[in-house]
Amino acid sequence: MSSNQGGLDKAKLFSSKELEIATDQFNGNRILGCGGQGMVYKGMLSDGRIVAVKKSKTINEGYLEQFINEIFILSQIDHRNIVKLLGCCLETEVPLLVYEFIPNGTLSHLIHDQNEEYPRSWDIRLRVATEIASAISYLHSSASISIYHRDIKSSNILLDEKFRAKVSDFGTSRSINIDQTHLTTQVLGTFGYLDPEYFQSSQFTEKSDVYSFGVVIVELLTGKMAISTFGLQERRGLVSYFMLSMEENHLLDIVDAEIWKDGQKEEVVAVAQLAKRCLNLDGRYRPTMKEVAMELERLRTRQGDCIPIDQLKQVEVVVKKSAESWDFTSFSTEHYPNCNMTSTSESDVHPLMLESSFEQDL
Structure with missing residues (x-):
């Protein structure tokens, strides 16, 4: 996660306390979506900004690598039609990711x-x-x-x-x-x-x-x-x-x-x-x-x-x-x-991540 990996230093760091307050202790009423990788909660930061916070449902190496990979990718790109990563929290075993809130679903x-x-x-x-x-x-x-x-x-x-x-x-x-x-x-x-x-x-x-x-x-x-x-x-x-x-x-x-x-x-x-x-x-x-x-x-x-x-x-x-x-x-x-x-179904809602360990490129 060092800054020399190109772009990772641009991600704002949030504290776990800050995101717990923002999501009302990750209250079930704040859930925006659920997928194989984790849950996404609606939150409000202290400055009034509405955000989406992704939290892993379980702790394993595969999910950890996927979360870190998403930070690495999104911190290096900027396009009006790509969701913006506002920052992350590294105080938890699997990072919490904080995105701009997109209101109209998928x-x-x-x-x-x-x-x-x-x-x-x-x-x-x-x-x-x-x-x-x-x-x-x-x-x-x-x-x-x-x-x-x-x-x-x-x-x-x-x-x-x-x-x-x-x-x-x-x-x-x-x-x-x-x-x-x-x-x-x-x-x-x-x-x-x-x-x-x-x-x-x-x-x-x-x-x-x-x-x-x-x-x-x-x-x-x-x-x-x-x-x-x-x-x-x-x-x-x-x-x-x-x-x-x-x-x-x-x-x-x-x-x-x-x-x-x-x-x-x-x-x-x-x-x-x-x-x-x-x-x-x-x-x-x-x-x-x-x-x-x-x-x-x-x-x-x-x-x-x-x-x-x-x-x-x-x-x-x-x-x-x-x-x-x-x-x-x-x-x-x-x-x-x-x-x-x-498989796709009526329950295929954002964010549906692949339920597998993070594969290694050969």
Whole structure:
């Protein structure tokens, strides 16, 4: 935790007493979210600022390393669409992390909760997608160190008072040396969002984040969860459902009905085509996050006509596989002992951290 690790000296140090007072002794009534890694409490500092305090539920080396990793990552980045780490407390066995308070819950809640007060217009969805893409692009190519997020999903996207996106949960993120193209790690991820290439090879690349973001786009388009029940069928991955619908030209049948109220059919189709590219089974043919962010910004600002669909497609490798190739819900992890995944459900609320020991990069 020494300051020579670059950026860690920027994190403000809070006392445990200060955070106990702020959270009313970590009162259960102050809980904002609960995940595999810990609990997040709403607190008020002595200067009146409202904050979110993350506290580990248990004490083990894996959680300690994840908390320290999140401090290291967040103390080195600054982007309007990434949640800000205000500081930490090092007086406890596992650090307490203090973040800016983001009031409107997660993107998962916005998409999937039956709250009629949530704004779900196409303009809101497109703006949120653009903001997330901008943040991930920044992590990959514009931050002082390149960073792979490694757990992009709708429950890790927070929404502020104006429903602007804030990417969160960096406990399993990794910084990348300039000459590195991938990380070889124990497979970690969330069912429905996991890059198939990473699952098979244990090699995580920047295109693995692109794949996960593609799933988030499909959630925004369809209003469905990453693992859902479709008709009378068993629960299955949203990606396989989406890709099959695209192959059969049934996109208009699966898009959330609320989107059509705005009548932006050309934009919706263009975003769906972009999502399809992000979800290519071959990572080499997925766009970079910088390309994705630029395309979404162009669509959002409506500079000129929508780009013809044919021009959105890059040269693709013909993969002779059915849409089920994208469906990982039926895979058993007992045959992949190094794989540790969580599943998405209605209880998948922020912050859902991976329930595993912190893996070591090889």
